[in-house]
Amino acid sequence: AQSVTQPDIHITVSEGASLELRCNYSYGATPYLFWYVQSPGQGLQLLLKYFSGDTLVQGIKGFEAEFKRSQSSFNLRKPSVHWSDAAEYFCAVGPINTGTASKLTFGTGTRLQVTL
Amino acid sequence: DAGVTQSPTHLIKTRGQQVTLRCSPKSGHDTVSWYQQALGQGPQFIFQYYEEEERQRGNFPDRFSGHQFPNYSSELNVNALLLGDSALYLCASSRRRRTDEKLFFGSGTQLSVL
Numbered sequence: 001a002q003s004v005t006q007p008d009i010h011i012t013v014s015e016g017a018s019l020e021l022r023c024n025y026s027y028g029a030t031p032y033l034f035w036y037v038q039s040p041g042q043g044l045q046l047l048l049k050y051f052s053g054d055t056l057v058q059g060i061k062g063f064e065a066e067f068k069r070s071q072s073s074f075n076l077r078k079p080s081v082h083w084s085d086a087a088e089y090f091c092a093v094g095p096i097n098t099g100t101a102s103k104l105t106f107g108t109g110t111r112l113q114v115t116l
Numbered sequence: 117d118a119g120v121t122q123s124p125t126h127l128i129k130t131r132g133q134q135v136t137l138r139c140s141p142k143s144g145h146d147t148v149s150w151y152q153q154a155l156g157q158g159p160q161f162i163f164q165y166y167e168e169e170e171r172q173r174g175n176f177p178d179r180f181s182g183h184q185f186p187n188y189s190s191e192l193n194v195n196a197l198l199l200g201d202s203a204l205y206l207c208a209s210s211r212r213r214r215t216d217e218k219l220f221f222g223s224g225t226q227l228s229v230l
Contacts, residue, residue, distance in 0.1 A: 004158075034218075036221075041223070042223055042224075043120070043206055043221035043222050043223045043224055044159070044206065044208075044219075044221040045221070046218050046219070049218060090158050090159070092158075103149070103161050103164060103172050103174070104159075104161060104219070105161070106158030106159050106160070107158050108156070108157055108158050109156075109157070109158050
């Protein structure tokens, strides 16, 4: 069965500092990989996704993520964090062969706090 | 263009009761999926509907059931509510025939079971 591990429950960074959120997955084949962000009381917004091709993917709000097959990782990065980035971040994995990426398995999330 | 809309936004029920949550997908989308997000956890897949049938199901008991209507909107029903059913219930929509399609999530229904 597939699983997603986000080892950091809570991360605090200063505004302007760089950010890396870790994600490791367990999956029997090449998966679809996603990062979502959730602000309090809100649904999930897709930051970026990896399906195939270039292993470094660019997303919205200046985020990027790198797929490393050998490490089963898909870490999220941002060079300079803004106070508005404070939120909960979820990594997710989905099957590649269902015709739709709607059956996702999510990690438990990483809460990002940004200090001014 | 309205995104995914869910109603109600908040709901309080007591143990043993039944509840119905509603979801309208984003315009042009034909597939609806439901997720349960317990406090401090990531969302868990409940089931997926398209062409008015349940197509995939996660590890949830039969107390959780759903329906999809011809206009692609969907309902999630939970019978015999337990305290552990308290959670944020998220609806997501997509277009089935697009293999690279992304999910659009609604803001959710916060269900509290007392």
